[in-house]
Amino acid sequence: MKSHYDLIAIGAGSAGLGIAIAMKRLGFSVLLVDRYDHRIGGDCLNDGCVPSKALIHVSRLIHNAKRTQPFGWKTEGKTDLAAVMQYVRERQDIIRVHENADYLRQTEGLDVELGTAKFVGSQEIEISRDNQPGRLVSARNIVLCTGSKPQTLTVDGIEQVNIHTNETLFSLExxxxxxxxxxxxxxxxxxxxxxxxxxxxxxxxxxxxxxxxxxxxxxxxxxxxxxxxxxxxxxxxxxxxxxxxxxxxxxxxxxxxxxxxxxxxxxxxIGRTFNFDELNLSAAGIDLDDKGRIKLNDYLQTTNEHVFAAGDAAAGLPAGQRYFSHAAELHVSTLITNFITPGQILDKKLSYDYFSWVTFTDPEVATFGLSEDDLKKRTISYERVAYDFAHDDRAVIEDYAYAKLILFTEPSGINPFGTRILGGTMIAPNAGELAQELILAIQKKLTAGDFFNKIYPYPTASRINKSVWVDHISDNLPDVVKKAVNWLY
CATH class of the missing domain: 3.50.50.60 (FAD/NAD(P)-binding domain)
Known part of the structure; x- marks a missing residue:
């Protein structure tokens, strides 16, 4: 292995894998460091997104089976949690095939080192295992992708309780x-x-x-x-x-x-927290804020110009943190853009203006773009457009008429067809999928007219993205437009 790299990524979760693989494919020399092979994939693969969504999938199957009883079916039995958790582990293992040290070395051509990393200089780290003196490596830039961990509950008597976090819950049998x-x-x-x-x-x-x-x-x-x-x-x-x-x-x-x-x-x-003690950040001139988070600027850069942070480790961002795997994806995209952009004057600041997230309950909650608080703080004029799914045929057919879509849009003005979406939230079954069209509309600045003129197959669930505009435009069409249309007719 080399002793000097173009880039070192410390931590092989979503952020570390993303930055390391992308930079390697662009032709740079990259070293990826993580403590253990079985922790590659980070919280998402091991303790978060993957196991939780697999568990939710099984629970939904059981729930839907029980819902067939009014139609003559009889269901009985008790959940075998050991079998459920075996299913969860099998899903993890399928993904782990391409998220392990050997695969990354052989298929992606990455240098991967397992061990604990700590700074010994502004651009130099030591990687050690089993508390033995380790290897010294350096890089032009270093990205901290060390993630976060569950915040602990500290109250009297907790030591006698069978207590879990997301890191241990999936071991239940x-x-x-x-x-x-x-x-x-x-x-x-x-x-x-x-x-x-x-x-x-x-x-x-x-x-x-x-x-x-x-x-x-x-x-x-x-x-x-x-x-x-x-x-x-x-x-x-x-x-x-x-x-x-x-x-x-x-x-x-x-x-x-x-x-x-x-x-x-x-x-x-109850939340997430951090521990950067082992990194010896002070040796690299990297400061923490009063909450123990790494101090960062709008470019994900620490107080050391050669060291950056991404993923959960970037909680000290001026724009705030989003504890999601796809937030790490956004951080990585921003970093790579800036790494290959000539001159700092063209560097791109991190922005969450187009960010979205989904809570994978049933019904799901999908939130995207600017929030109402964001709009008020920025004194941006907007309208609140709400649509109840009780008016949607597919929702009536499949019994989710309780669902709702709330959009924050530009004011309608003289031409409601030209209105654009600024942000919003949907609560509905599969809202995370249904909202993707709305998220793209924000990013590409599509108008109400673009939805109005699209013909959706009936009765697809995504017709809701047009229905909201049909009602809104009908309610906000100015009298002068109606008179003009009548004159043309």
Whole structure:
């Protein structure tokens, strides 16, 4: 292996794999470093996206089987969680075939080194294993892709509890009768619904007064109502005070009163945190902020001009962090563009203006573009356009008339056909797929007229992306336009 590279990526999760493979394919010398071969793929493959979505897939099969009972089918039995988790591991193993050190070396031509990396200079790191002195390597640029880890819950009595995070939950072999989830964000809500459908009685405790607090309130309300109908119990505006017993939690309400909740297993999903101690960042002149995050500028650059961060490790961005695998993809795209752009004056700042995300509950929640808060902060004029799926034939046929699409658009003005989307949210089955057309419309600046003039096969679910405009344009067509059309007729 070389001792000096064009680029070193530390961490082989979504960000590290993305930057290393792309730069290598562009003809640069690249070294990829990770602690262990089995951790290549990062949180997404090992503890996050892949196992959780596989678990959700199985839980949906079981749930849909139960829904056939009104039509004469009889279903019975108890979930074999060991078999479910075996399915999860099999899906991971299929993906792991092309996310391991040997594959990356042989197929991508990457230099891959397993071990712990730490800085010994501004552009030099030492890679060691088993606490033995390691190899020194340097690079023109280094990208920190070291990810994040689950935030821990520190309350009295926690040491006696069967407690899990997303890093350990998928090792369960027996379905808990009562699952207590601490945290009402996407991780807690996705896994909560999955385990409820598998057969656990799930209770969700959240400090906020609603679930998915980063989503629009009416979207949160629709989802919470659906989940409550499935049997999940919500204890919101509450925090865990202590665990007085291995199977009970003491909750404290906003007014100071307390209550007990019984459980068998606890899942903690209260956020993400970081630990950069082993990297010895000070040796490279890399500063942390007062929250322990790496200080970054708008170009993902640390206080060392040759060191950058991407993925979860980039939580110190001025634009804020998005804890998603595709956020790492956006970071990588921005970095590569700037690496190969001549002169800093042409460098591209990171922007989340076109960013989107999906919460993979049933129904799904897809959010995209600028939020209402973003628009208000930037004093951008907009209209709020809401469309209920009760008016959509496909939603009526497949029993999801409760669904909703909310768009933030440019003001209609004299020509509503020229209106563009600025952002929005959809809650519906498969919303993550249905919203892709809307996301592309934001990026490509498509207008309401582009949707209005498209003929969708009937009754495809994606017709909703046209229906919202048919209603909106009909309601906002100026009288002067109507008079002109009548004169032409």
């Amino acid at each position: 027996t379905l808990p009768e009562r699952l207590l989830i601490v945290g009402s964000g996407p991780v807690g809500i996705e896994l909560g619904q999955a385990f409820q459908r598998l057969g656990s009685q799930v209770t969700v405790v959240g400090a906020e007064d609603r679930i998915l607090s980063k989503e629009l309130p009416d979207v949160s309300d629709i989802l919470q109502k659906r989940l409550t109908e499935e049997g999940i119990e919500f204890k919101l505006s509450r925090t865990v005070k202590s665990f007085p017993h291995p199977n009970s939690a003491e909750l404290v309400l906003e007014n100071g009163s307390t209550e007990l909740v019984e459980f068998d297993v606890v899942l903690v999903a």
